Each structure stands twice: as structure tokens, then as C-alpha cells.
Amino acid sequence: MAGIGFALRRLAQRDSFGSSVQAYGYALMISGGPWMFTVAALAGAGWFSRDLLTIEAQPRFSIIIIYNFAASLVAAGPLVLVATRDLADRIYAKNVADVPTLLFGALGTISAVLAVTGLAFWGWVGDLTIGERAVAYANLLIVGGIWIASAFLSATKSFVAVSVSFAVGMGLALLLSGPLGARLGAVGILLAMTIGLAVVLYSLLACILAIYPDPVAGPALFWAGLRRYWEYAVAGLAYNAATWVDKWIMWLSPGHTTFIGSLPAHPAYDAAMFLAILSVLPSMALFLIAIETRFYEIYLEFYHGIAAHATLAQLKALHRKLVAGLTEGIRSIAILQAVICYTGVVAAPVLIDLLGGGLEMIPIFRLGLLGAMFHALLLFALVVMSYFDLRRPLLAVCVLFFVSNAAFTWISVVAGPSYSGYGYFASALVTTLFAYVLAARNIKQLLYVTFVTNNCMIRIR
Amino acid sequence: MNSPTYDCDVCLILEGAYPYVPGGVSSWAHDLIKAHADLRFHLVVLCADSAPRNLCFELPENVVGMATIALQQEEKSVRNAASTRALMAALEEPLQRLLCAGSLADLYELLRLLRAHPATCRADLLNSQASFELVQRMYLRTVPGSSFLRYFWSWRSLLGGLFSLLFAPLPQARVYHAISTGYAGLVLARATLETGRPGLLTEHGIYTNERRIEIMMANWLADDLPPSLGVDHARRDLRNVWNDAFSSYSRICYQAASRIITLYKGNQLLQMRDGAPPERLMIIANGVDADGLSRISVDPAPRPPTVALIGRVVPIKDVKTFIRAIALLRVTVPDVQALVLGPADEDPGYMAECQSMVAHLGLQEAFHFLGKVRLADHLGRIDVVTLTSISEAQPLVLLEAGAARVPSVATDVGSCREIIDGRADEQPSLGPGGRVVPPGNPAETARALAQILKDPTLRLRYGESIQRRVTLHYNKNVIDRIYGDLYREYIQMPDSSQRRAA
Numbered sequence: 001m002a003g004i005g006f007a008l009r010r011l012a013q014r015d016s017f018g019s020s021v022q023a024y025g026y027a028l029m030i031s032g033g034p035w036m037f038t039v040a041a042l043a044g045a046g047w048f049s050r051d052l053l054t055i056e057a058q059p060r061f062s063i064i065i066i067y068n069f070a071a072s073l074v075a076a077g078p079l080v081l082v083a084t085r086d087l088a089d090r091i092y093a094k095n096v097a098d099v100p101t102l103l104f105g106a107l108g109t110i111s112a113v114l115a116v117t118g119l120a121f122w123g124w125v126g127d128l129t130i131g132e133r134a135v136a137y138a139n140l141l142i143v144g145g146i147w148i149a150s151a152f153l154s155a156t157k158s159f160v161a162v163s164v165s166f167a168v169g170m171g172l173a174l175l176l177s178g179p180l181g182a183r184l185g186a187v188g189i190l191l192a193m194t195i196g197l198a199v200v201l202y203s204l205l206a207c208i209l210a211i212y213p214d215p216v217a218g219p220a221l222f223w224a225g226l227r228r229y230w231e232y233a234v235a236g237l238a239y240n241a242a243t244w245v246d247k248w249i250m251w252l253s254p255g256h257t258t259f260i261g262s263l264p265a266h267p268a269y270d271a272a273m274f275l276a277i278l279s280v281l282p283s284m285a286l287f288l289i290a291i292e293t294r295f296y297e298i299y300l301e302f303y304h305g306i307a308a309h310a311t312l313a314q315l316k317a318l319h320r321k322l323v324a325g326l327t328e329g330i331r332s333i334a335i336l337q338a339v340i341c342y343t344g345v346v347a348a349p350v351l352i353d354l355l356g357g358g359l360e361m362i363p364i365f366r367l368g369l370l371g372a373m374f375h376a377l378l379l380f381a382l383v384v385m386s387y388f389d390l391r392r393p394l395l396a397v398c399v400l401f402f403v404s405n406a407a408f409t410w411i412s413v414v415a416g417p418s419y420s421g422y423g424y425f426a427s428a429l430v431t432t433l434f435a436y437v438l439a440a441r442n443i444k445q446l447l448y449v450t451f452v453t454n455n456c457m458i459r460i461r
Numbered sequence: 462m463n464s465p466t467y468d469c470d471v472c473l474i475l476e477g478a479y480p481y482v483p484g485g486v487s488s489w490a491h492d493l494i495k496a497h498a499d500l501r502f503h504l505v506v507l508c509a510d511s512a513p514r515n516l517c518f519e520l521p522e523n524v525v526g527m528a529t530i531a532l533q534q535e536e537k538s539v540r541n542a543a544s545t546r547a548l549m550a551a552l553e554e555p556l557q558r559l560l561c562a563g564s565l566a567d568l569y570e571l572l573r574l575l576r577a578h579p580a581t582c583r584a585d586l587l588n589s590q591a592s593f594e595l596v597q598r599m600y601l602r603t604v605p606g607s608s609f610l611r612y613f614w615s616w617r618s619l620l621g622g623l624f625s626l627l628f629a630p631l632p633q634a635r636v637y638h639a640i641s642t643g644y645a646g647l648v649l650a651r652a653t654l655e656t657g658r659p660g661l662l663t664e665h666g667i668y669t670n671e672r673r674i675e676i677m678m679a680n681w682l683a684d685d686l687p688p689s690l691g692v693d694h695a696r697r698d699l700r701n702v703w704n705d706a707f708s709s710y711s712r713i714c715y716q717a718a719s720r721i722i723t724l725y726k727g728n729q730l731l732q733m734r735d736g737a738p739p740e741r742l743m744i745i746a747n748g749v750d751a752d753g754l755s756r757i758s759v760d761p762a763p764r765p766p767t768v769a770l771i772g773r774v775v776p777i778k779d780v781k782t783f784i785r786a787i788a789l790l791r792v793t794v795p796d797v798q799a800l801v802l803g804p805a806d807e808d809p810g811y812m813a814e815c816q817s818m819v820a821h822l823g824l825q826e827a828f829h830f831l832g833k834v835r836l837a838d839h840l841g842r843i844d845v846v847t848l849t850s851i852s853e854a855q856p857l858v859l860l861e862a863g864a865a866r867v868p869s870v871a872t873d874v875g876s877c878r879e880i881i882d883g884r885a886d887e888q889p890s891l892g893p894g895g896r897v898v899p900p901g902n903p904a905e906t907a908r909a910l911a912q913i914l915k916d917p918t919l920r921l922r923y924g925e926s927i928q929r930r931v932t933l934h935y936n937k938n939v940i941d942r943i944y945g946d947l948y949r950e951y952i953q954m955p956d957s958s959q960r961r962a963a
Binding site: 307448458459 | 535537539567588590593594597601602605606607608609610611613
């Protein structure tokens with residue numbers, strides 16, 4: 001019977017979630033990773049330059065590293081989040097032929113951005129020799145590449161390869177810093193560190209290309225991802241800028257010091273905050289080793305349940321299990337972080353004294369620890385949001401983090417030197433609360449979010 | 462009450478057919494419009510989705526407008542307004558009934574509720590949180606043991622189509638005429654409720670029956686559940702959900718239509734099963750150009766006895782039974798020639814099987830596939846037309862052959878018996894115009910063919926009978942007049958004020 005017909009068969013094609021069940025299995029933690037590395041590198045640099053450099057030469061070295069890390073991290077923020085998201089989709093879809101193209105698209109983009117801004121900056125800013133300018137410039141480009149490469153390798157869950165690369169590269173930097181520092185002074189140490197970082201970059205790239213040996217095409221593919229996942233791009237930019245904006249404001253505050261001619265910094269605030277943020281390391285380890293694995297299992301069970309045609313009752317049970325798993329994770333991190341924070345607050349005078357810091361660092365360090373406690377929970381919330389592809393909430397949280405950190409820090413500067421550190425603490429507190437309200441609201445409605453608003457076949461905008 | 466200005470005389474409501482899809486029903490609709498050049502038609506065309514389509518027909522001049530409704534358009538927005546929550550709660554009972562065993566009253570209730578919430582759009586009904594909660598409640602009331610994912614998509618498709626047509630603008634017509642039930646039938650029901658104008662329904666194939674076959678074959682709807690043990694616990698699954706919904710949609714259309722027309726008696730039993738009120742049922746067959754075809758004269762040139770199957774070479778026509786029958790027929794009529802007139806390229810695999818069967822039975826000399834031809838060129842040289850189909854509605858080839866005095870041997874499917882033997886209430890009784898045989902029975906088919914071929918008097922009598930029947934009951938001019946009279950009767954009918962007030 002020809003004629004009347006209703007395309008029932010077409011509906012069969014919808015009998016799955018298709019690409020909507022993605023393994024959003026990349027950890028936003030990797031954007032915490034470089035931060036940890038920055039702090040460790042700065043601490044290490046201070047330590048191994050101590051015996052080699054004069055008191056005046058030491059800050060020349062540190063300030064270049066700080067500026068390079070700040071600039072490259074902010075530039076890498078949007079690219080890293082988009083690239084890891086894009087990569088996770090492709091790994092899930094077993095469509096990895098484009099991975100090298102994506103990698104070099106991202107590398108090319110960040111190199112272009114940093115090449116232009118870096119040249120403008122290191123070309124004339126500050127009171128530096130030609131050699132120092134050249135090494136500082138090279139250092140900036142290499143560090144930018146590292147953020148991209150380590151994100152790619154982390155998205156493939158090759159944490160061991162990442163760790164070994166960093167250990168080898170930094171070990172080499174340490175070895176070289178002796179002879180080079182003795183011969184060339186500050187620029188020698190910087191050169192040693194840059195050579196070490198270059199080794200890190202190239203070994204990371206070698207690992208990625210060994211896993212994905214496909215040919216490379218133009219950067220258009222990566223730029224398409226930037227457009228498609230623009231929420232992630234803006235969120236990455238806002239988040240990385242948020243982690244620096246309190247420092248920038250402090251650098252411009254009355255208590256700042258000017259280095260190598262014209263570069264401001266606030267050594268007491270910077271050192272106290274770098275030290276405080278190290279306190280989230282145990283939480284990150286706990287997350288990566290225990291929580292993420294367990295959470296990811298329940299997460300997969302939930303989505304597989306949907307795709308495998310579970311009944312509503314079964315789905316609700318899986319949803320409850322998921323919420324219970326998340327609650328458990330938050331509780332573990334909160335307890336661990338509270339213990340560390342409390343210990344740090346109590347031991348602050350001793351710690352600061354041991355590290356040779358001044359008394360003015362102690363209150364800043366304590367507020368930094370309190371802020372870091374919330375920051376750890378914030379990271380957890382951000383990871384969960386990215387797992388469930390809650391793009392808009394993620395974007396809102398990151399933007400709030402940036403705006404509130406800038407605003408509160410500025411208020412603390414206006415209020416006076418005794419309020420240093422309150423800005424970051426208040427911002428971390430407010431942003432974390434906001435993130436949990438948003439995440440809780442969406443996860444409570446996870447079935448609705450999954451079936452309707454986030455369903456790629458309905459794709460609500 | 463102000464009398465409305467009418468956009469057209471007849472609003473023709475078509476689903477998945479004219480003017481975008483070729484085929485029998487589409488050609489019928491095209492001819493219907495052309496045959497009533499004095500009436501202004503407006504088309505409402507229902508499509509599965511909003512993909513761009515090409516017209517397969519040149520619209521006649523008396524088509525004054527056309528509206529296309531895409532049933533399965535996806536909504537990209539969501540508003541979780543407080544009023545939506547109240548509306549979705551109120552919609553639960555009528556929607557639940559609409560999907561299980563609905564009536565016109567439920568559609569009326571639905572329209573009333575939507576009119577009470579004029580700000581509501583289709584996206585609210587599909588994408589809001591309240592809607593998702595409604596899906597869950599209806600799932601738990603209907604098939605709590607089935608895949609929720611599949612119910613979700615089923616709900617979205619079945620009711621998404623309904624919502625599409627509820628929000629689509631309709632032309633103001635004097636009479637609404639749906640060419641099927643299903644979503645077209647729901648448009649008809651909505652139009653009669655909203656305008657108070659009468660509705661007509663012509664059903665060629667029975668919609669619920671066709672959907673039932675599709676649903677049965679849709680493996681993705683199967684629930685992989687352990688079979689239930691007791692007969693008391695006959696489990697309802699998603700196929701029931703779909704079947705019930707389409708039966709329900711048909712019932713609503715039957716309740717809304719003033720006349721329920723189909724081609725032959727057999728269909729009416731199915732319509733009544735789906736709730737069509739018997740007093741509104743009516744048979745109007747499809748007509749052929751009886752006057753033109755009757756002018757075809759028998760080719761006087763000497764030729765061997767010739768039998769033809771007119772149709773596409775596809776499994777539903779069961780050409781293999783025809784081939785076997787010819788092989789048997791050759792025993793009694795050794796010089797018989799068999800023709801297959803119709804496109805052979807639709808199912809190449811089946812065509813190849815038929816050809817190898819012809820070769821295997823040694824029929825190459827007697828059996829010819831002629832492909833698509835102009836029927837009028839061949840009817841004068843054919844003695845008997847054969848139809849071995851396992852399924853038919855109202856096969857026009859029997860009528861066309863009959864108009865040219867060619868008798869038929871056809872299987873007892875669709876309206877073949879009505880055409881060959883005449884309806885039980887035929888006045889005056891015209892006698893048989895051929896033979897009716899069981900489907901898939903080459904021996905019976907061969908026996909019937911042999912009788913007719915070997916008895917020229919019988920053949921002539923059959924030919925005379927069938928020609929008179931076609932001229933009287935299946936004459937396109939007569940059929941067109943019947944539709945014309947129906948249209949005029951309902952166009953002149955005053956508004957149903959009770960309905961308009963609704």
C-alpha cells in the first residue's frame with residue numbers, strides 16, 4: 001500500500017544516546033597540575049639558585065619565571081579545556097586519527113599568541129641583557145607548549161609518562177644549573193631551567209606521537225573545537241586568570257616591589273600564596289587515586305544503564321548511587337583538607353620560619369590555607385560539572401571566581417595591608433558555595449538534564 | 462455570531478502522501494482535486510520532519526493554498542514557567558487516555574487546556590521539567606517494566622507529532638477531508654472541534670493496520686524482558702503503547718468524521734473494530750476511465766491464448782505462484798503465452814529468482830517479462846488477467862482490464878472478490894466476471910485459467926459481466942459525481958453552533 005506512511009523506522013535511529021554518553025573522562029585537575037608544578041618549580045628555583053647567585057641576582061631569575069608562567073597559563077587556559085574535551089570525545093568514539101592534528105593546532109595557536117605577546121614584552125620591558133631577553137622569550141614559548149602537551153597526555157590518562165617526563169627534565173635542569181649558573185650567573189640558571197623544560201616538552205610530545213602516529217593537517221580542526229566548545233574556552237580563560245588575578249592586584253598595590261627595572265611583584269604575598277596552594281596536593285592525589293576511579297565507575301554504570309534500556313526504577317536507583325558516591329567524595333576531600341588546613345594554620349609560624357619567610361607572611365599564609373581548603377572543593381565541583389557536561393554552570397562558576405577574586409582582593413587592598421589574603425579566601429568561599437548550589441541543582445535533576453536539556457539529540461541551547 | 466470568511470471550500474488533509482510522495486493514494490488525491498475544478502481546495506500536508514521536499518505533482522489551479530506541518534521537529538529551547546507545571550498536571554489524564562484509549566472528548570479537553578494557557582508553546586510541552594516528570598508518571602502507569610529510554614522517545618514521537626499539529630495554523634474551510642486517520646485524522650478532529658464545520662474521512666488502507674505491521678517489524682521496540690509466566694500477567698510492552706496510540710488516534714478521527722469512507726467492505730470491519738460508528742460508514746470505490754477503456758477492441762489477428770499478470774515484480778505480487786500456475790497450465794493449454802506487465806527493477810533479487818524459476822521450469826518460450834508498458838496497447842491481445850498477490854487493497858488493474866471486457870483470475874484478498882463476483886448487495890446482480898482463487902495456490906489458479914481459456918463462451922460472458930460492473934460501479938465519472946455530491950452536501954451544511962461555541 002503506497003502513499004500514507006509515517007516514518008516510524010527513522011525513529012529507530014534514535015534508539016540510543018549516541019554521542020551524548022561521552023566519556024567526559026578527563027580530569028579538570030590537570031589545570032591544577034600545572035599550577036602545582038609552577039609552585040614547585042619556583043620553590044626549587046629559589047632553592048638551587050640560593051648558593052649560586054648573589055642576593056641581587058636571585059629575584060631577576062624568579063620574576064622572569066613567574067611572569068612567564070602567569071602569561072602562558074592564562075593563554076593556555078581556554079586551549080587546554082577545549083583540547084581535552086575534544087580529545088576525550090574522540091578517544092571515546094575511537095576516532096583518534098585527528099589527535100596529532102588537534103595537538104599541533106593547539107600548539108600552533110598558543111605559540112602564535114605567546115610569540116607575539118612575548119616578543120612585545122621581553123623585547124623591551126625591564127632592565128635585561130640581550131641574552132636574558134632571548135632566554136626569557138624561549139622559556140615562555142616552551143612553557144606554553146608544555147601546558148598543551150601535558151594536557152593531551154593527561155587526557156589519555158598517561159599520568160606515569162607525564163610524571164617521568166617532568167622528573168627527567170627537571171633533574172637535568174638541576175644538574176645543568178650548577179655549571180651554567182657558575183659560568184653565566186642568573187641567565188645561566190634560567191638557561192638550565194629552560195633546557196630542562198625543553199626536554200620535558202619534547203618527551204611529552206614524543207609520548208603523544210608514539211601513541212597517535214597519524215599525519216598532521218591544518219589548525220582549522222582545532223579552531224572548530226574552540227567555536228563548538230566556546231563555553232569551555234571562556235571557562236578555562238576565566239579559571240586560570242582567576243588563580244592569578246589576586247596576585248596581579250597585589251603586584252599593583254602599595255606593598256609591591258619592582259624588579260629588573262619595571263616588573264612589579266609582591267614577594268611576601270606571592271610566596272605565602274604559592275605555599276598555601278600546595279596544601280591541596282593531598283586532596284588532588286586522593287581524588288585522582290580513589291575518588292575519580294570509583295566515581296567514574298558509577299558514572300559509567302548510570303549512562304550504560306540508560307543505553308542498555310534500564311527501567312525508570314533502575315535508573316533512579318543508579319542516580320541515588322551516583323549522588324551517594326559524590327557526597328562521599330566531597331566528605332573525604334572536606335575532611336582531609338580541613339585537617340591539613342588546621343595543621344597548617346597552627347604550624348604557620350614554624351613553617352614560614354623554616355622557609356626563611358618574614359613575619360608578615362604568616363597571616364597571608366593562614367588565609368591562603370583557608371582559601372585553598374575551599375579551592376580544593378571547588379576543583380572537585382568543577383570536575384563533576386565537566387563530567388556531566390554542565391557547560392553553562394561551569395562557565396558561570398569560573399567567571400564568578402575571576403570576578404569575585406578580583407573584586408575582593410581589590411577591596412582588601414583598599415582596606416589596608418592587614419587584610420592581605422582576605423580577598424582570595426572570600427572569593428574561594430563564595431565561588432565554592434555557588435558551585436555547589438549549581439552542581440547540586442543540576443545533579444538532583446540529572447535524569448531531566450541527561451534526557452532533555454543535555455541530550456545531544458535535542459540539544460537545548 | 463459572525464459568519465467566518467472561508468479560505469477555501471475543501472481542506473484536504475494528507476499524511477505522508479500527496480503532493481510530496483508518488484503512489485496510488487497521491488494520484489487519487491490529484492485526480493480528485495482535478496475532477497472538482499469548481500471547488501477551491503486547500504492542502505494541509507503532514508510530513509515526518511522538516512527536511513526540504515520536492516513536489517511530485519504539479520498542483521492544479523483550484524488548489525488555493527498549502528500548509529505543511531512537520532510532525533517531528535525538535536524543539537531547541539526550554540522555559541520552565543510556573544504555569545507550565547499546572548498545565549502539565551492538568552494534561553496528564555487526557556494525555557494518558559489519548560495514548561491508551563482516547564476519544565474526541567479527550568482531544569477537546571486538550572484543546573481547551575491549551576487555549577486556557579495561550580502562552581504555552583510546543584517546546585514547553587516537550588522540554589520542560591514538568592513535562593519530563595509527566596513522562597515519568599505516564600511511564601509508570603503504562604509500562605513500568607520497559608526501557609525508559611525507549612518510552613521516552615516513544616512518548617516524544619507520539620505526542621510530539623500531536624503537539625505539532627495542535628499548534629499549526631489551519632485554513633478556514635467549509636468542509637475538512639482527511640485522506641487517512643493517524644495524525645491527519647487528528648487534524649481533522651481538531652478542525653471540526655474548532656470550526657464546527659463537518660469532516661469527511663477517506664481511508665484507502667487502514668492506518669492502524671499498516672502501523673501495526675510496521676510496529677511488529679520494528680525490532681528496536683522489542684523489550685528484552687523475561688517472558689511472564691501466568692496468563693493473568695500478560696505484559697504490556699512498548700509495541701502496545703504504539704499500537705494503542707494509533708488505535709486511539711483513529712478512534713478520535715472516526716468520532717469526528719461525519720462520513721467514514723473506504724474502498725470496500727473488508728476495510729469496514731477493521732474500521733468498526735477501531736471504533737468507527739457503523740451508521741457513518743460508506744463505501745466509495747476507486748474508479749477507472751471505464752468509457753475510454755471500453756473502446757479498446759479485441760485484436761482480430763490470430764494469436765495463441767494469452768494470460769497476463771499486470772503489476773510490479775515484487776514479492777507481495779507473488780509472481781512465483783503465477784509462474785508455477787503457468788507451468789501447470791501448459792499441461793492442458795500447451796500453447797499458452799504468459800506476460801508480466803510492470804516494472805521489474807524494484808526488487809532485482811526477486812526478479813532474478815523469478816527468471817531462474819522460469820528457466821528451471823523450461824518456460825522460456827512461453828513466459829515473457831515485458832517491463833513497464835502502456836496497458837491500453839496490450840489489453841486487446843490478452844485473454845485473461847491474473848492477479849496472484851498476497852495482499853491488495855482495491856487493484857485498479859482488474860477494473861481496467863474489466864472495462865476492456867477482459868476477465869480476471871485473482872486471489873481472494875482486498876476487494877478482489879467484490880470486483881469479480883460483485884458486492885453482496887449488488888443491484889441488479891451482474892454475475893461473475895472471472896474467478897477468485899485462494900492466494901499461494903498455483904493448482905487452483907491454473908485450473909481456473911484453463912477453464913476460462915478453453916471455454917470461449919464462458920470467457921465472453923465473464924467479460925460482459927465485468928465490463929458492466931465496472932461501467933456501473935467503478936466508473937470514474939460516477940465516482941467523481943458521488944464525491945461531488947458529498948462535498949456539496951457538507952459544504953452547504955450550517956455550522957454546528959454547539960461545536961463552534963467550544
